[in-house]
Amino acid sequence: MKRLVILGGGESGVGTALLGKAKGYEVFLSDKGKIKEKYKEVLIHNEIEFEDEQHTESKILDADIVMKSPGIPDKVALVKQIREKGIQVVSEIEFASKFTNATIVGITGSNGKTTTANLTHHILKQELEVGLSGNIGKSFALQILEHDYPNYVLEISSFQLDDIVDFKPHIAVLLNITPDHLDRYDYTFENYIASKFRIVMNQTKDDYLIYDADDEVIVEWLKSHKVQSTLLPFSLTKTIENGAYLDKEEIKITIDNNQIIMSTTNLALEGKHNIKNQMAASTVAHLLKIRKQTIRESLENFQGVEHRLEKVLKINKVRYINDSKATNVNATYFALDSMESPTIWIVGGVDKGNDYRELFPFINEKVKAIICLGVDNEKLLNTFGKMVDTIVETQSMNEAVKMAYKLAETGDTVLLSPACASFDLFENYEDRGRQFKEAVRNL
Numbered sequence: 452m453k454r455l456v457i458l459g460g461g462e463s464g465v466g467t468a469l470l471g472k473a474k475g476y477e478v479f480l481s482d483k484g485k486i487k488e489k490y491k492e493v494l495i496h497n498e499i500e501f502e503d504e505q506h507t508e509s510k511i512l513d514a515d516i517v518m519k520s521p522g523i524p525d526k527v528a529l530v531k532q533i534r535e536k537g538i539q540v541v542s543e544i545e546f547a548s549k550f551t552n553a554t555i556v557g558i559t560g561s562n563g564k565t566t567t568a569n570l571t572h573h574i575l576k577q578e579l580e581v582g583l584s585g586n587i588g589k590s591f592a593l594q595i596l597e598h599d600y601p602n603y604v605l606e607i608s609s610f611q612l613d614d615i616v617d618f619k620p621h622i623a624v625l626l627n628i629t630p631d632h633l634d635r636y637d638y639t640f641e642n643y644i645a646s647k648f649r650i651v652m653n654q655t656k657d658d659y660l661i662y663d664a665d666d667e668v669i670v671e672w673l674k675s676h677k678v679q680s681t682l683l684p685f686s687l688t689k690t691i692e693n694g695a696y697l698d699k700e701e702i703k704i705t706i707d708n709n710q711i712i713m714s715t716t717n718l719a720l721e722g723k724h725n726i727k728n729q730m731a732a733s734t735v736a737h738l739l740k741i742r743k744q745t746i747r748e749s750l751e752n753f754q755g756v757e758h759r760l761e762k763v764l765k766i767n768k769v770r771y772i773n774d775s776k777a778t779n780v781n782a783t784y785f786a787l788d789s790m791e792s793p794t795i796w797i798v799g800g801v802d803k804g805n806d807y808r809e810l811f812p813f814i815n816e817k818v819k820a821i822i823c824l825g826v827d828n829e830k831l832l833n834t835f836g837k838m839v840d841t842i843v844e845t846q847s848m849n850e851a852v853k854m855a856y857k858l859a860e861t862g863d864t865v866l867l868s869p870a871c872a873s874f875d876l877f878e879n880y881e882d883r884g885r886q887f888k889e890a891v892r893n894l
Contacts, residue, residue: 452475453476453477454476454478454479454514454515455467455468455471455476455479455514455515455516455517456479456511456514457471457480457481457517457518457519457520458481458519459482459520459523460481460486460487460491460494461482461487461490461522462490462589462590463521463543463591463592464543465490465590465593466592467543467547468480468494468499468501469493469593470546470592470596471546471592472497472499474550478499478500479510479511479514480494480501480502481506481507481510482504483506484503485503486501486503508529508532511529512533512536514538515538516538516539516541517533517538517539517540517541518541518542519540519541519542519614520543521543521611524635539616540614541615541616542615543611544585544605544607544611544618545614545615545617545618546592547590547595548618548619549617550599551595553595553601553602554601554602554603555603556571556603556604556621556739557605557620557624558585558604558605558607558623558624559609559623559624559626559647560624560625560647560663561627561628561629561630561779561781562724562779562781562782563724564626565586565587565606565759565776566725566728566755566756567624567626567731567732568583568604568605569587569753569756571731571732574735574736574745574746575602575735575739577745577748579601579741580601581601581602581603581604582598582600582603583603584605584606585605585607585611586607587606591603602739609646610635612646612650615649618653619653619658620650620654621657622735623650623654623658623660623661623680624661624731624735625651625660625661626662626731627663627668628643628644628647628666630779631779631781633804648676648678651678654678654679656679658679659680659681659683660682661683661735662682663686664684664685664686664689664691665687665727682694683695683734685727687726692705693705693707694706695730695731695733696730697726700714700715700716702714702715702726702730704734704737706734709737711746713743713750719750719754719755720753720755722785722788724785724788724789733746733750756776757773758774758776758880760786761773763887766856766891766894769859769862769864770865771864771865772865772867772868773884773887773888774868775867775869775873775881775887777868777870778800778869778872778873779803779870780805781809782870783868783870787813787866790817790866791864792862793860793863793864794864794865795818795819795820795821795822795864795865795866796820796821796866796868797822797866797869798822798871799823799825799831799870799871800824800873800877801825801872802830803871805870807831811838814835814838814839815838819841819858820839820855820858821835821842822842822843822851822854822855822858824846824847824869824876826846826875826876827875828844832844841858846876849886851867851890853890867883867884867887869883
């Protein structure tokens, strides 16, 4: 009996434990932190051996295969020991994909993954049986165990791609690559780029890569590296023969001479970056033979994603927008780019080596006040202090929202778009976004 050891007792860890047990592995799960009660109950109920708040090396180093949670870096001593012993380390998507013959759509990129994955799923589910997983919702492993869908849309992070071996999506989507998580890649952008491109490493000419032809990083990498996949680029500026492009107010998608044309006037999602997300999702749908009418209707009635440029309320003619999911500078760039009124910007948290320079034009043009919300705001104060008349420090969401309320005038927008991770003051970006919405509703 093969021994499967799982590091991390979150959604992907527990899902993998259940699938592993069902497939005849001897399973042991270990988490250095505290495992949430709801997950503990599942493990106990399914008689899976586990431990939390510790790692017992002897129980881990006798594994045949280790599934490690994407949150655990390779630098950790225990992970190094596992690799030195020659034990294979895989991610959940690698382990789980061995047990399904489904058609997999894998979506990655520094920004827009969640929106594009949700939108793609929203279109496909109108006509196909399809699961949505990866970084979203129920774990991929658990879905394969409970209801093996014939199709899956997976939102995939670079951390998950770092530990794949044979994983191969039939359709890979690469939205963009901007510096993010560089702390996990020895502060070398090239390492992070290579990590993202692992999504195509097992693809053949029968598989597809849908990518942004306006993204210089992607285009340069493709020039110097051979990929086997059939390429389907999308662009806002170029005319694309095979793929998608914007022609005035219309999106045109062509695959093997079969073309769909859609007007952009009634699309549910606003902003240039969302036209790209919608092109990517529509190209997937077109490949999977979804009817044109269905694609059009789905783009028009899509509800959007919580914490991503989510409109919260209008109070005294001031709009409050929750973009808590903006955990890097590039995401905040898109948010500020789409602002059309004077903006009070709430920013800050755990800085991952951010370079704020690309935001400077927006600060001069649109931002009237900055509210820093973090344990350490020194870098923000030094960077933006001379650029706006008002910059203040706050230590809690309630305080930040009350301050924004005081500063806002009729017609302004209050935007929470932190450009940073949330772990200094919040459990995660969802917690941060919900606290923002609650504070706004309590004004």
